[in-house]
Amino acid sequence: MQFLQEMAWFDRVENQAGILTARLATEVQSLGKVTGTQLGVVVESFTLVVSSLIIAFTYNWKLALLNITFFPIVVIGGALQVSLFIPLFTGFVYSKKVFVQLTKIERVTETDLSENRTPEGVVIPNSSFAAEIAATLKFRARVSPMRQMNRGAGQNACKGADIAQEAFSANRTVVSLGLQPYMYEKFKEASAPTAKELYVGSGLFASVHSMANSIVFFQFAAFFYVSAILYDAGEVGILAIFRIFASINFAAQGLGRAASLATDFKSAHSNIKRTLATIERTTEMDANVGASPETPLSGSIEFRNVYFRYPARRNILILKAKPNTSNALVGTSGCGKSTIIQLVQRLYDVDERGPDSGIFVDGMDLRSLSPNWIRDQIGIVSQEPNLFDVSIRENIAYGLNKKEPSMDQIIEAAKQANVHEFIEGLPEGYETRVGAGGSLLSGGQKQRVAIARALIRKPRLLLLDEATSALDVDSERIVQATLDTAMQAGSRTSLVVAHRLTTVENCDAIVVLSNGRKIECGPPQALMQAKGAYYALHNVDAAATNH
Secondary structure: OHHHOOHHHHHOHHHOHHHHHHHHHHOOHHHHHOOOHHHHHHHHHHHHHHHHHHHHHHHOHHHHHHHHOOHHHHHHHHHHHHHHHHHHHHHHHHHHHHHHHHHHHHOOOHHHHHOOOOOOOOOOOOHHHHHHHHHHHHHHHHHOOOOOOOHHHHHHHHHHHHHHHHHHHOHHHHHHOOOHHHHHHHHHHHHHHHHHHHHHHHHHHHHHHHHHHHHHHHHHHHHHHHHHHHHHOOOOOHHHHHHHHHHHHHHHHHHHHHHHOHHHHHHHHHHHHHHHHHHOOOOOOOOOOOEOOOOOOOOOEEEEEEEEEOOOOEEEEEEEEOOOOEEEEEOOOOOOHHHHHHHHOOOOOOOOOOOOOEEEEOOEEHHHEOHHHHHHOEEEEOOOOOOOOOEHHHHHHOOOOOOOOOHHHHHHHHHHOOOHHHHHOOOOHHHOEOOHHHOOOOHHHHHHHHHHHHHOOOOOEEEEEOOOOOOOHHHHHHHHHHHHHHHHOOOOEEEEEOOOHHHHOOOOEEEEEEOOEEEEEEOHHHHHHHOOHHHHHHHHHHHHHHO
């Protein structure tokens, strides 16, 4: 099942949300073309072919055998048509989509984008469309029967798909920089070998198609020629000849009807094979496998010689957080702060490097623990909270996914998150729906509801991933006060990822990261006095704030 896969599986381009949705909509739907009445047609056609051949053999086995010799040629011709038709059709359809959309994007100006409009008939494709196009073109390049004839064309198909995906995903940047003609020509250049492959393939398809359809006339000519010889020899009569001819025609019709469904069956087989491979795939990280200690965590976290490649970097990290302390992770963009948060949740596993290498909580190797158990001990608040289109009460209650919390528990969590008074002031109170993604709430309100959702489970580990960076000054002040209280209340260990250093001045320890490595660690005051990396970051942050 897809929702049981490890996070790394969803990070792959071919498993993005848009592509998975498109596959569910198209691949599974293709089953409808080969079930129900279509299966009845196949059975009927098979019965017609068998019964017609029996009748033909009854009247004259020589004429019947003559006609049967043409059947393999017809079947082989049909199979070749099917194997050529599917990749050619896919390539033409999606290449046309790409060219049409790139041509339309050429008509969009920067003024159009600034005024939030586009010329009539122009639809700027989104990232899901781009991902779908790229994945389909790459898949076509893999399944094309001509791939072995021209490996370079297949590679260029993937290159062209990457260019199209990049242009569609960053369409506003492309338009604002005036790169539309450049991207269009770049795609055409990369796709030229693929276009040549399609033209050659269409020529082969036309040749096979014409030859397969002309076989029937050679069959009729051979049938009547041999019939005349057998009639002169007195082996068969006129009535028997036409009965055999009618029987063979019925058999040919049945074979034709069955062959006409071959494309649908081949397409359905390929689609269902891919779908079943996805459904039956065994996850590399089963969330229910591993130890589930009866006692909750005390909150000790230790990174020992951690090696992790994400997405293409190899870093070594040594880090230790004491129980019941607040620890801030700071550094420039891409230094590994958010990666640490994901590793603690065991969304990814670190590389195997021996018994003394890994992430340890309360002295236990994180890889030996059940992912679900460790996540039950964690409360997380991210930069952009994801709220569901249900009531505020239900959104907070989702924090206790294993049991239904009481209203008192929900209110207590809301009070800790400093959002109770706001909720009480709403006409429907806790039953107020928040809209898709929390669209009916402001950024600060959404963030405080997310904090309440994290606190209701009374987490032993509290992870804050730039929880205030997307808020305005007033909202940030309110939310930061809430977070400071949450980190200090109860017995819990906090890991805080921060971009603005003023938000972590009250933490017990600051860890400065660079390229995935710890370069400084200690209390904020001590690091300021040391005038090292943290001191430099703090001065840059202060200067930016003053401006």
